[in-house]
Amino acid sequence: MEYANLGSSGLRVSRVCLGMLSLANESDRPWVLNENAAGPLVRQAVEAGVNFFDTANSYSNGHSEIATGRLLRQFTNRDEVVVATKVFMKVDPGENGAGLSRRHIFKALDDSLRRLDMDYVDLYQIHRFDERVSVEETMGALNDVVRSGKVRYLGASSMYAWQFVKAQATARRAGGAQFISMQNHYNLIYREEEREMIPACRSFGVGVLPWSPLARGILAGNAVERAGEKSMRARFDNFPDGRYEHPSDAAIIAALSDIAARRGVPQARVALAWLLHQPGVTAPIFGATKVSHVDDAVSALSFELSADELLALEAPYGPHDIHGHE
Numbered sequence: 457m458e459y460a461n462l463g464s465s466g467l468r469v470s471r472v473c474l475g476m477l478s479l480a481n482e483s484d485r486p487w488v489l490n491e492n493a494a495g496p497l498v499r500q501a502v503e504a505g506v507n508f509f510d511t512a513n514s515y516s517n518g519h520s521e522i523a524t525g526r527l528l529r530q531f532t533n534r535d536e537v538v539v540a541t542k543v544f545m546k547v548d549p550g551e552n553g554a555g556l557s558r559r560h561i562f563k564a565l566d567d568s569l570r571r572l573d574m575d576y577v578d579l580y581q582i583h584r585f586d587e588r589v590s591v592e593e594t595m596g597a598l599n600d601v602v603r604s605g606k607v608r609y610l611g612a613s614s615m616y617a618w619q620f621v622k623a624q625a626t627a628r629r630a631g632g633a634q635f636i637s638m639q640n641h642y643n644l645i646y647r648e649e650e651r652e653m654i655p656a657c658r659s660f661g662v663g664v665l666p667w668s669p670l671a672r673g674i675l676a677g678n679a680v681e682r683a684g685e686k687s688m689r690a691r692f693d694n695f696p697d698g699r700y701e702h703p704s705d706a707a708i709i710a711a712l713s714d715i716a717a718r719r720g721v722p723q724a725r726v727a728l729a730w731l732l733h734q735p736g737v738t739a740p741i742f743g744a745t746k747v748s749h750v751d752d753a754v755s756a757l758s759f760e761l762s763a764d765e766l767l768a769l770e771a772p773y774g775p776h777d778i779h780g781h782e
Contacts, residue, residue, distance in 0.1 A: 457505025458757050460738055462538075463636040464661030467578065467609055469538050471732065472753045473508040473665060474501045475741040480516035480523045488516060489745055491523050498527040500750045508538045510639070510665075510741050512583060513568050514545035521571035534574065541568050542613065544583035556586035558597040565601055581611035581639060584781065585619045591626045599632030611637035611665070614780045617652035624660055635662060639741065641780030642666035644675055644712065644727050644769060645705045648776055654736045663738035668780075669731050670742070671700050675712060676724035676752075699779045707772035715765050724749070728756035730769055 458471040478487065479494035489497070501509075511524045521541060528537055543564040546554035554560065565580065580601065586594060601607045612620055612635045620638065627634045638657050642649045643666065657664050670676045716723040731740045742753040761769075 457754065459507075461663075462579075462609070462738055463657075463663035465609055465636040465663075467538065467636065469508040469663075469739055470506045471739050471757055472506060472728070473510050473540075473739045473741045474498070474506055474750070474753075475667070475743045476509060476511040476520050476524045477515050478743045478745050479527070480519040482519050483516035485516065487745065491526060494523065494527060495530065496747055497744045497750055499531045500747050501744075501754075502531045502537075504750065504754045506750075506754070507536060508540070508739055510540040510579075512542035512545070512581075513547050513564055513571075514542070514583070518547065518567070518571050521568055525572040525574060529573070538578040539572065539574065540579035540581060540611065541572070541577050542581045542583040543568070544586060556582055556589050556594040556597075558593055561594070561597045561601065565606055569606060576606050576608060578608045579611045579637060580607040580609070581613050581637070583613050585612075585615035585623075591623050592630075595623055595627045595630065595632055599627065599630070602633040609633075609636045611635055611639060613639040613667070614641055616781070617656045620653065621656055621660075624662075634660075637663045637665050637738070639665040639667050641668055642731070642737075643669050643671045644730055645671050645700055645702070645708050645773075646776055646779065647773055648778060654734075658736045664736045665738060666731055666740045669740035670724055670727055674700050674705075675709065675727040676722065677713070702774060702776050704772045704774035708769060711768045711772065715761075715768065721755075721759065722748075722752050724752040725756045725759055726761070726769075728753055729759040729761055730766070732756060733761060733766065 459468050460471055462469050479489050481490045509524060509528065511520045513521060543561055544556055552559055598610050602610065610633050624634050638653065640649050640653055654664055712723050712726055716726045728740055731737055744750050
């Protein structure tokens with residue numbers, strides 16, 4: 457396993473992060489694994505040296521946080537892992553049950569800690585930018601939860617670069633805690649983050665944690681029909697609809713498939729290796745529903761792509777509409 461500082465902070469994380477979206481009891485998503493089925497995946501990740509685990513209060517209505525806490529206690533020690541969760545999405549009834557107000561941030565954090573059964577989270581991330589709340593209120597509340605000891609570091613997720621810069625500048629002027637990470641939508645067939653967000657993160661010393669590094673399985677070949685069947689997630693997860701239909705996508709996927717076939721490795725390994733080659737990227741957040749998915753992510757760390765292979769993967773790309781800020 458390889459480790460790196462997350463941004464300019466001193467927090468050391470594995471260079472791949474296990475996303476816990478697909479692991480929970482009582483989920484309304486048929487492709488999500490319950491805790492018994494998820495146990496071998498988490499154990500494999502821990503034994504491979506993964507120390508970074510990402511969830512959110514909205515995943516499976518909070519049940520992902522419950523599963524994350526239980527599974528990590530089963531296979532590792534709290535002090536040995538970095539646990540990240542998120543706030544913003546609608547999780548409670550009423551007008552104050554979502555967003556980045558001071559009230560909701562405080563309540564959501566306490567609820568997350570209760571579900572995780574932990575005293576603190578290492579990385580507390582805003583899941584989206586809240587245009588209804590002043591940046592001063594949000595960053596002030598986030599600074600206070602850091603000062604309280606319930607949160608060690610702050611992170612952000614998908615938004616426009618100007619929004620992120622505004623939030624960072626507001627925190628800096630106030631002398632408060634700033635974001636050390638950006639969890640954004642970034643993969644071989646969606647590279648719009650390279651235009652402004654990733655350069656901004658590199659300038660600020662912020663680590664990049666790409667979500668959907670395999671484009672919801674498309675880059676792993678999971679969405680391709682084989683013998684009239686697709687993977688469970690490809691059949692029931694509608695997130696990719698309309699997002700990965702750019703004319704350039706097919707050429708990139710063809711190049712990816714060709715490289716994987718010639719090198720005798722799964723497509724997922726090549727796609728993750730490409731991300732790990734990109735400037736500013738600290739740790740792609742990969743999902744897993746099989747032990748082999750963990751193996752592919754870990755193996756990508758030592759998988760080298762030649763200059764010609766990188767060019768073949770990157771050259772067909774064309775500008776896409778912005779997706780992932782919803």
